[in-house]
Amino acid sequence: MSQHDNSPAHQAFLTVSAALTGYNSAELQGTGCTGEYWHQFRQVLPEEILNRFLSHAQSLGQGDDDQIIRQTYLSDRCLGPIARSLIQLWYTGQWVPLSQEWRESYGASRFDVVKIISTRSYKEGLVWDAIGAHPMGAKQQGFGAWALEPPRKREAGQ
């Protein structure tokens, strides 16, 4: 796992991930999981599809990202399921396998199985931050913290 992967493909992976998750690239890298997720992503996807997935990264960040995401990713028969698995990977640290139908159409990988990527990925799941809590069993908040007012919603980059 490389800690400082500056390759254009990896940067594109982060750019698309940021648009899909609502967390910025620095926050995503802050999880320390980008290497593992990039690795998992490449193991599952055939190269041609991977390239297609990343090719739209350059059009992001220039205004109407929401429309691009909906149009080129979410509603695409091939890229949609990948995008949805990737969002869930970031949010829960768990890879959600692609459907049987998708595999028959675009290619199956033996790495496309349900699993929590690592102990770190469990703890770094974005869902815990999004809901204003901490991962169950880790990053504890201290004695009596549960009595305090609920945390306010945090916006991206805050």
Place this chain on the structure above:
Amino acid sequence: MNAITDDDRTYDVVIVGAGFSGAILAKELVSAGHTVLILEAGADHGKTWETYRSYLDQYYLSLAKTPNSPYPDLPTLPSPSVLDITAVRGTEPDTNGYFVQRGPLPFGSNYLRAYGGTSLHWLGTSLRMMPADFEMQSRFGQGVDWPFGYKDIRSDYERAEWEIGVSADAEEQTPRALGIKTSGKHDNRGYFAKGYDFPMHSIPSSYIDGFFARADGMPIEIGEDPKDTVKLKVSRTPQGRNSTPRKPKNANGIPVGRKMRYQFRPRGSTGPFAYMGQRCEGNSSCIPICPIQAKYNAMKTLEDAKHIRKHHMKTITQAVASKVELAESGRVSGIVYKKYSFSGVAQYELRRAKGKQYVLAGGAVENVTLALASEICRTSGELGRNLMDHPYMMTWGSAPEPVGPFRGPGSTSSYANFRDGTFRDRTAAHRLEIGNWGWNFATGAPNTDVARFVEQENLFGKALRDKLYHDVQRQVRIGTMVEQLPRSTNRVTIDPAYRTPMGEYRPVISYDLDDYSRAGLATAYDTCTQIFQRLGIRNHTAYNPSDAGYFTYDGRGYTFFGAGHLVGTHRIGTHPRNSVTNDVMRTWDHDNLWMVGAGSMPTIATSNPTLTMSAMAYRASRAISDAVRKGGAK
């Protein structure tokens, strides 16, 4: 047939099982100067930092974070799992788990076969029973009476609370302070002994508890008689987890089990480990594993026992008790066990442990399968019968504002109002536990929320983040635990057709809910609905006929789960014909054999059974110590 090798040493007491009861017995008996051997079927989970830490990692990596998920489930030593539970249909038993389930309803509870036992994954709830709970037959014409009353066990409750290290304030925990309209006039008097208090202060209430407390004072009709109407009250739950030790008000200390005790010293984790007794730091994973062992587990008591007199106590792990052997006199002459070297490999050496007194402390189900396999304790016909649990029903909804779930211990408070009352002649008493982890137990939140929002609601980016915050912050859940009555048809048996790879009998379980418990659950559901209405909580509860634990009552359907509270299978009593053991847990049939644990309890009441089971272990330990001293036959 393997030859059986006798162990070299004969002990004063041989104990089967290193859980809550076995640990307290060992510590008490070693303190009294006796020699003790513990046989534990599972492996040692606390020996080193690395062992325990590896269970935490296993928890992180488990897709389904069930109570047993951090711990190894060996084919050689299976533990029951909540994932194995399905509806039992027709006459064929369900055999896909460790239990063989005959139904008609599935028995939904589990336990852990390991050094430390189920204490490794308990929640920590440490409730005393109510005085009425010992007199179910004479007060309500239901179930049976215990052979002793509340006052007889009160000092053992004190001992157990100081051993476990319970955090609570006595003045908050009397029946009156809890808002209970007790069925007996004088039940509140002397509930705590004069001058007594818990070793540590209460664990702080969660923000969610405070939200629910806004409904305090709301009247709920529970019986036919308007006098029975109770006023709702959120009250804190005594918990076996470290908070702040209490400084005794009186210079003489606090009277605990007829001895004066000074400031309690919280214990940290076992083994060479960095955490030396901190307070609960809110890891929000009590079930299934406390990362820092701020929550009590039996390994702490076992550690104490070893330190008291090193050469008096021996523990053999990976030793599956297989047969209790009898001499012609009817006394126990030895326990044959299977010692396996490699976890998961069904190869073993047959050995025989020898002692003067023998104790089965392996839990309500394992005690029974061993006794049935050994063809002992047969006079009463009660062995294995009267299996009870707390049928556990959840109601969940969305609060009108953020309440801060997924922080802190699983539960810090409950509505204890319904733990006693004159209604118990027809409706089961119950306790409504307020959950701190949103819909986690009910729906698998928050992961299932992510999946639903992404896959079905087509959300992403900022909208997904906002929706997660909005919805999950509002998640609230109440868990109802209702009492069950002892029924002879709810039982554990064995059948030669069902064995483990080690050749041991698997428990065969028949289980049902009677109308008494169903009425309690239905009443509790109505109460929850009223609480939701009062607080503006949108009800999301869904019970599905395809749920394994689906049942109906009065034309409505509900779903229940197990609470992991396995009780009643070798109950104490007044006579060899109504019980398996006497009131100090000595078996009626075999003079030097004892059965100790939650299986000893004749009724389950509304308290999680751990504290009562622990108190009863003190009661048994004194009698066992006397028996060792007297020696010989009757």
